[in-house]
Amino acid sequence: MSKIIDVHHLNFSFGSGEIERPVLKDVTLSIEKGEIVLMTGPSGSGKTTFLTIVGGLRQAYHGSVQVLDQQLAGSTEQVKISIRQQTGYIFQQHNLLKALTALQNVSMTLEMHDTMTERQRLDQAAAMLDAVGLSDRMHYKPEQLSGGQRQRVSIARALVGKPKIVLADEPTASLDKQSGQEAVAILKKLAKESGTAILLVTHDYRILDIADRVVELEDGIIRNG
Numbered sequence: 001m002s003k004i005i006d007v008h009h010l011n012f013s014f015g016s017g018e019i020e021r022p023v024l025k026d027v028t029l030s031i032e033k034g035e036i037v038l039m040t041g042p043s044g045s046g047k048t049t050f051l052t053i054v055g056g057l058r059q060a061y062h063g064s065v066q067v068l069d070q071q072l073a074g075s076t077e078q079v080k081i082s083i084r085q086q087t088g089y090i091f092q093q094h095n096l097l098k099a100l101t102a103l104q105n106v107s108m109t110l111e112m113h114d115t116m117t118e119r120q121r122l123d124q125a126a127a128m129l130d131a132v133g134l135s136d137r138m139h140y141k142p143e144q145l146s147g148g149q150r151q152r153v154s155i156a157r158a159l160v161g162k163p164k165i166v167l168a169d170e171p172t173a174s175l176d177k178q179s180g181q182e183a184v185a186i187l188k189k190l191a192k193e194s195g196t197a198i199l200l201v202t203h204d205y206r207i208l209d210i211a212d213r214v215v216e217l218e219d220g221i222i223r224n225g
Contacts, residue, residue: 003066004165004197005031005054010063010073012049023049025220027063033164034195036188036210038202041217047201048169050217054199055087055167056080068164085112088158088196090187092170094150096142102129102153103138109157128160129153132186148179155187159196166191168200177206184210 012024023046031037039047052058054067059080065072067083096105107125110116116124129138132152142150151171158166166187172180184200188210191198200211208214216223 002033003030004033004035004068005029005199006064006066007054008064008066010050010053010060010065012046012053012060012062023220024053027217027220027222029215029222031197031199033197034192036191036198036200036212038200038208038211038214039217040202040205040208040214041223043203045217046220047217051167051169051199051201055089055165056083086164088161088163088166090151090154090158090166090168090171092173094142094154096150096153096157098142101139101141102134102145102156105142105153106157106160109161112161125156125160128156131190132156146179147175148183151175151179151183152186155183155190159187159190159194162194163196166196166198168198168202170202170204171200172202172204172207180204180207 007027007029010024010027013020013022015021027050041047049058053060053065053072056072060073063073068086070079070083072080072083103122103125106128107121110121110124126138129135132155134149134152137145137149172183175183184207187198
């Protein structure tokens with residue numbers, strides 16, 4: 001399998017000089033195509049920072065951050081945009097637009113695909129909502145959906161553009177055990193079918209069994225993996 005994410009000796013700090021605070025310390029981690037990796041560790045250990053660097057949302061300068069065969073460390077904004085266009089993001093707070101239906105929230109992701117008509121975007125979004133079990137809820141707005149259903153919409157939104165990578169930050173934190181397990185099971189099934197690599201940051205030890213591999217980040221250092 002080819003390496004989708006290949007990070008070596010990554011160091012990252014907030015601030016500089018006397019107020020410099022190291023967050024990531026010599027982090028090395030590789031993730032293969034189709035692999036699901038869960039990253040655990042205490043709050044403040046650098047998990048979300050690592051996720052945002054790999055996803056092209058934050059700039060790193062020290063070390064190597066090779067994502068989809070492009071170097072993100074010290075990269076231009078255009079390189080980061082290219083990575084973001086091939087990445088699906090799932091967050092703890094679903095970040096759905098309240099005024100839009102589930103179908104509209106998902107289809108918006110496809111607007112960056114200039115070759116698609118609006119009809120094609122809506123059809124593809126509807127198919128993805130059907131895949132996550134929400135074919136009967138696609139015209140509901142977020143406040144009409146349960147927490148588990150909203151997270152399914154966010155999973156559909158992350159996957160509808162057929163990304164090569166999905167980055168998930170505490171996607172089950174606000175869900176009960178059953179809803180959380182259902183959400184990640186759907187994510188795993190759909191990602192395995194498409195060969196998408198998943199990096200999922202979590203404190204939720206109830207979902208560790210979905211992973212191909214679990215790594216622990218503690219005090220900015222990878223302890224295993």
